[in-house]
Amino acid sequence: MPFISNTDAQRVQMLAEIGLTAEDLFADVPPELRCRGLNLPEGMGEQEVRNRLAGIAAKNYIHLTLFLGGGFYDHFIPSAVYAMLSRSEFYTAYTPYQPETSQGTLQAIYEFQSMMCRLTDMEASNASMYDGGTALYEAMMMALRITKRNKVIIDDSVNPIYRVMIQSYTRNLKIDLEETTNHEGLANRDAILKALDEDTAAVMVQNPNFFGCIDDFTDIAAAAHKKGALLIVSCYPMSLGILKTPGAMGADIVTGEGQSLGLPMSFGGPYLGFMATRKQYVRNLPGRIVGETTDVNGDRGFVLTLQTREQHIRRDKATSNICSNEALCALAATIYLSLLGKEGLKETAQLCADKASYAYQRLTAIPGVKPHFPAKWVFNEMVLDLPCDATEAIGKLIEKGYAAGFPLSRYYKGMDNSILIAVTEKRTKQQIGMLAEELEAIL
Amino acid sequence: MKLVFEKSVKGRRGLRIAKSDVPTSINLNPDLLRDKDAELPELSELDVVRHFTELSRRNFGVDTNFYPLGSCTMKYNPKVCERIASYPGFAHLHPLLPQLRSGGMLTQGALEVVYEMDMLLREICGMSAFTMQPMAGAHGELCGIMMMAAYHQDKGNKKSIVLAPDSAHGTNPASAAIAGYTVKTVPSDENGLMSIEALKEMLNDDVAGLMLTCPNTLGLFNPHVKEICDLVHSVDGLAYYDGANLNAIVGKVCPGDLGFDIVHVNLHKTFATPHGGGGPGAGPVGVVDKLVDYLPISTVIKREDGTLALDYNKSKSIGYIAPFYGNFGILLRAYVYILMAGKEGLQRVAENAVLNANYIKEKLKPYYDIEHGQVCKHECVFSATRQAKHGVHALDIAKGLIDAGYHPPTMYFPMIVKEALMIEPTECESRETIDAFIGAMITIAKKAETNPDELKAAPVTTPVGRLDETKAARELNIASL
Numbered sequence: 001m002p003f004i005s006n007t008d009a010q011r012v013q014m015l016a017e018i019g020l021t022a023e024d025l026f027a028d029v030p031p032e033l034r035c036r037g038l039n040l041p042e043g044m045g046e047q048e049v050r051n052r053l054a055g056i057a058a059k060n061y062i063h064l065t066l067f068l069g070g071g072f073y074d075h076f077i078p079s080a081v082y083a084m085l086s087r088s089e090f091y092t093a094y095t096p097y098q099p100e101t102s103q104g105t106l107q108a109i110y111e112f113q114s115m116m117c118r119l120t121d122m123e124a125s126n127a128s129m130y131d132g133g134t135a136l137y138e139a140m141m142m143a144l145r146i147t148k149r150n151k152v153i154i155d156d157s158v159n160p161i162y163r164v165m166i167q168s169y170t171r172n173l174k175i176d177l178e179e180t181t182n183h184e185g186l187a188n189r190d191a192i193l194k195a196l197d198e199d200t201a202a203v204m205v206q207n208p209n210f211f212g213c214i215d216d217f218t219d220i221a222a223a224a225h226k227k228g229a230l231l232i233v234s235c236y237p238m239s240l241g242i243l244k245t246p247g248a249m250g251a252d253i254v255t256g257e258g259q260s261l262g263l264p265m266s267f268g269g270p271y272l273g274f275m276a277t278r279k280q281y282v283r284n285l286p287g288r289i290v291g292e293t294t295d296v297n298g299d300r301g302f303v304l305t306l307q308t309r310e311q312h313i314r315r316d317k318a319t320s321n322i323c324s325n326e327a328l329c330a331l332a333a334t335i336y337l338s339l340l341g342k343e344g345l346k347e348t349a350q351l352c353a354d355k356a357s358y359a360y361q362r363l364t365a366i367p368g369v370k371p372h373f374p375a376k377w378v379f380n381e382m383v384l385d386l387p388c389d390a391t392e393a394i395g396k397l398i399e400k401g402y403a404a405g406f407p408l409s410r411y412y413k414g415m416d417n418s419i420l421i422a423v424t425e426k427r428t429k430q431q432i433g434m435l436a437e438e439l440e441a442i443l
Numbered sequence: 444m445k446l447v448f449e450k451s452v453k454g455r456r457g458l459r460i461a462k463s464d465v466p467t468s469i470n471l472n473p474d475l476l477r478d479k480d481a482e483l484p485e486l487s488e489l490d491v492v493r494h495f496t497e498l499s500r501r502n503f504g505v506d507t508n509f510y511p512l513g514s515c516t517m518k519y520n521p522k523v524c525e526r527i528a529s530y531p532g533f534a535h536l537h538p539l540l541p542q543l544r545s546g547g548m549l550t551q552g553a554l555e556v557v558y559e560m561d562m563l564l565r566e567i568c569g570m571s572a573f574t575m576q577p578m579a580g581a582h583g584e585l586c587g588i589m590m591m592a593a594y595h596q597d598k599g600n601k602k603s604i605v606l607a608p609d610s611a612h613g614t615n616p617a618s619a620a621i622a623g624y625t626v627k628t629v630p631s632d633e634n635g636l637m638s639i640e641a642l643k644e645m646l647n648d649d650v651a652g653l654m655l656t657c658p659n660t661l662g663l664f665n666p667h668v669k670e671i672c673d674l675v676h677s678v679d680g681l682a683y684y685d686g687a688n689l690n691a692i693v694g695k696v697c698p699g700d701l702g703f704d705i706v707h708v709n710l711h712k713t714f715a716t717p718h719g720g721g722g723p724g725a726g727p728v729g730v731v732d733k734l735v736d737y738l739p740i741s742t743v744i745k746r747e748d749g750t751l752a753l754d755y756n757k758s759k760s761i762g763y764i765a766p767f768y769g770n771f772g773i774l775l776r777a778y779v780y781i782l783m784a785g786k787e788g789l790q791r792v793a794e795n796a797v798l799n800a801n802y803i804k805e806k807l808k809p810y811y812d813i814e815h816g817q818v819c820k821h822e823c824v825f826s827a828t829r830q831a832k833h834g835v836h837a838l839d840i841a842k843g844l845i846d847a848g849y850h851p852p853t854m855y856f857p858m859i860v861k862e863a864l865m866i867e868p869t870e871c872e873s874r875e876t877i878d879a880f881i882g883a884m885i886t887i888a889k890k891a892e893t894n895p896d897e898l899k900a901a902p903v904t905t906p907v908g909r910l911d912e913t914k915a916a917r918e919l920n921i922a923s924l
């Protein structure tokens with residue numbers, strides 16, 4: 001093992017110096033509890049392991065042209081993001097419990113929190129959650145704590161992957177989870193208003209929603225607030241380069257998946273859950289929070305703050321059980337947003353929308369291909385109806401080198417012919433054109 | 444140091460965005476757009492690189508300093524694991540691909556990593572099957588307790604209590620509470636181990652299970668652990684193994700052989716994946732036969748023809764706790780580490796981790812109080828009570844260590860030890876490093892008597908001195924708006 005420094009001779013000497021034998025070190029484990037004959041392979045050297053893993057990686061089809069999204073996107077990542085993340089002073093550190101040795105991590109998290117607030121138009125953010133789904137679940141739990149109520153309304157235009165997660169998490173709890181069915185691709189106002197009552201803790205919606213449609217929840221926020229309920233908005237941070245912010249709509253808690261901010265798709269993780277809220281709810285936030293303060297000389301510094309909310313102090317009364325979070329992913333997002341800057345994020349978001357709009361026009365010009373919803377405002381993702389089964393069409397296009405989209409029948413009844421197509425700034429006009437041609441050819 | 448926002452210069456750019464080759468969108472309604480730009484900084488690429496490089500230099504990491512942070516297993520993170528995680532064949536893989544028709548065939552390599560990790564962890568932990576979904580140790584705990592609840596519900600058991608010892612990490616009671624249970628605390632005995640007598644008194648039909656860390660957070664292995672699990676089983680409770688301390692016994696003892704039913708493993712501890720300044724980690728959970736049906740959806744199975752597929756057909760499953768297959772990039776790093784260590788290597792890990800901890804314990808015993816001085820496993824917990832008499836507390840010792848160039852041990856945890864200093868050296872560190880650390884600790888012990896003020900003024904070598912945490916909480920400033 002090259003990762004163990006001591007030699008056999010050093011071990012013998014260390015044991016002798018402390019008057020113990022190698023056996024003594026494990027004498028507290030009764031012999032019948034020791035494992036015999038583990039069936040594990042022999043260790044490998046770096047050269048062997050790299051060859052082996054290169055072979056395994058080669059079995060994955062990464063050369064498909066991706067029009068696949070569903071909340072997880074193929075965005076461009078500038079080289080400087082990876083270069084900065086590779087600084088081992090960042091990635092080999094742990095939670096900044098000792099602020100004097102961790103100002104780098106702490107200031108970066110403070111900057112991350114600030115950026116999340118500026119993006120969403122909120123006033124407080126935590127240091128990260130595991131992913132967009134657990135962030136939405138934690139926001140729901142937070143709303144239940146704040147309002148001391150136990151009913152939650154969620155529209156089915158929220159990412160179904162997150163909705164099934166929330167169903168799992170609430171199964172054993174006494175929470176009344178009411179799901180409304182979207183109305184023509186947007187959050188269902190009638191159903192939500194009908195369900196809203198004095199027992200409702202929160203309404204949960206998403207923008208752009210799972211179908212890619214852009215909504216404005218100002219009316220829902222007002223209705224929820226009238227009943228003393230909170231509005232929770234899950235959002236796609238890239239879209240906030242141009243879209244109306246959840247804060248401007250009156251949201252109380254904003255969550256989302258930060259993968260689009262400089263993180264590779266990496267087969268589902270690690271990703272970045274984020275969570276922001278209004279100042280009055282900050283003590284109900286789960287997870288780590290970094291705050292600014294001064295040191296003994298009056299100089300600015302940063303520390304973990306409001307820790308009495310957390311498990312290591314409050315134990316079973318904590319606002320959450322989260323300990324390790326996704327700090328390095330939050331750092332990636334902070335570097336990414338610093339590189340893109342004010343103009344770059346806006347331009348990239350606009351580019352996503354422009355390419356999607358072009359794809360929308362090209363694809364709906366194919367005979368038999370129609371938009372599924374009448375709502376014509378979409379960001380970078382759209383639902384189209386094919387004149388055939390979408391799952392089959394997607395299968396055929398894979399053979400042509402395209403991951404053309406996601407079949408909605410997997411999560412929505414009666415949408416067998418519907419496909420969810422995502423377009424990022426990385427897709428070219430030519431790729432979009434080729435997809436349209438290939439699709440037309442198989443119909 | 445300035446904030447990134449304070450370095451912003453209007454009009455400066457850090458990235459040239461690709462030229463558009465399409466017309467402007469016709470699908471954006473102006474009413475749905477933001478009326479004010481998000482105030483992100485405007486910087487050049489060099490500005491950004493300087494800023495984050497400067498930040499990085501204001502951090503201690505395992506690569507720069509000895510980092511004996513107890514309970515966190517801050518071992519060396521092999522560089523090859525980082526390199527492999529960045530292979531495009533893994534990093535550029537969209538997680539929804541396997542959900543497309545015959546899409547599993549597009550990701551056979553990634554599924555192989557998940558499947559092989561399942562097999563390796565089964566063998567290492569003596570469990571029947573694992574889920575890779577949990578994204579950290581605490582997330583694994585929640586997943587495990589959710590399975591516990593599903594098991595009892597299925598059997599028609601009405602149970603409302605989860606037990607955990609007073610030495611337990613805070614995540615244990617927090618996870619059980621969030622899953623809907625009432626948590627009761629079992630006291631420790633005079634040996635620092637959970638009291639079996641107290642456990643017996645607290646066990647009844649209302650107990651759903653017990654959460655135990657073994658070795659515990661004092662670094663002590665409980666020789667009666669099998670008996671404890673049997674007692675829990677006698678009321679049809681389940682025994683949960685918090686694997687945060689697996690590093691002490693990996694390859695030497697299987698949690699399954701100890702009688703545990705559910706096990707989580709922190710890959711960012713025992714299996715050397717980097718801690719990332721707080722995360723991401725991964726907390727796969729393994730279970731015995733009787734709980735396999737409750738594992739989250741989906742799991743990777745091997746078909747008869749040898750190909751791998753995702754199995755969604757699990758009617759008793761607790762459902763989905765993560766969007767996909769867990770923190771795949773972390774699983775991948777841990778997989779590489781286990782392949783490199785092999786059977787022998789893993790046993791050497793435990794042996795050296797335990798040797799290093801005991802060496803520190805014995806050498807520092809004359810200088811610091813230790814309540815439980817018996818042979819420990821991977822970490823030892825001292826008590827700064829002797830130094831406190833001179834007004835030097837665990838906190839001051841920690842800050843003194845920083846000036847000596849060390850990341851401090853974990854302080855004030857476990858809560859059952861006064862003035863706790865919890866030292867976990869890991870197997871990676873050399874005798875030279877450890878001797879130097881011991882020397883620094885001895886110097887500090889002497890200073891506590893001769894010059895306590897110097898310690899109370901520490902650290903003086905860091906970019907900032909001691910920070911005012913009360914002010915941070917009182918004059919809350921958590922975002923620059």
Ligand SMILES: Cc1ncc(COP(=O)(O)O)c(C=O)c1O
Nearest residue numbers: 323324514579580581612614687
């Ligand atoms: C004993 C113990 N249990 C559980 C945890 C929680 O693990 P994680 O931080 O991966 O959620 C820790 C983490 O420090 C721990 O030390």
